Amino acid sequence: MGEIAEAMSNGLFCACCGVMLDGEEPGYPRYCTRQCEPPGHRDPIKPTKQRTEAQRNKRRERNRRYRARKAARAEAARAVPRAVDDEIDALEEEE
Numbered sequence: 001m002g003e004i005a006e007a008m009s010n011g012l013f014c015a016c017c018g019v020m021l022d023g024e025e026p027g028y029p030r031y032c033t034r035q036c037e038p039p040g041h042r043d044p045i046k047p048t049k050q051r052t053e054a055q056r057n058k059r060r061e062r063n064r065r066y067r068a069r070k071a072a073r074a075e076a077a078r079a080v081p082r083a084v085d086d087e088i089d090a091l092e093e094e095e
């Protein structure tokens with residue numbers, strides 16, 4: 001890869017038109033304007049938001065509830081076929 005092409009794919013220059021950006025080289029392709037971005041483009045690395053401890057705890061709690069609901073759904077999905085199996089067993093025993 002040429003030096004310019006490498007600089008473009010590393011984000012030093014706009015990966016479309018080659019214009020100099022802010023002098024940073026984040027290691028992924030970047031674009032100077034929305035017009036230069038390919039359709040559906042997103043920067044692979046989003047700037048990390050500074051969160052407060054309270055926000056982190058809120059997020060943690062939300063994730064915990066989400067996992068608990070997911071586990072409950074998975075448990076319910078497993079329980080249904082078992083109930084049907086039990087019914088079949090009961091019917092077979094009656095015969």
Ligand SMILES: [Zn+2]
Pocket residue numbers: 014015016017018019031032033036
């Ligand atoms: Zn550009």
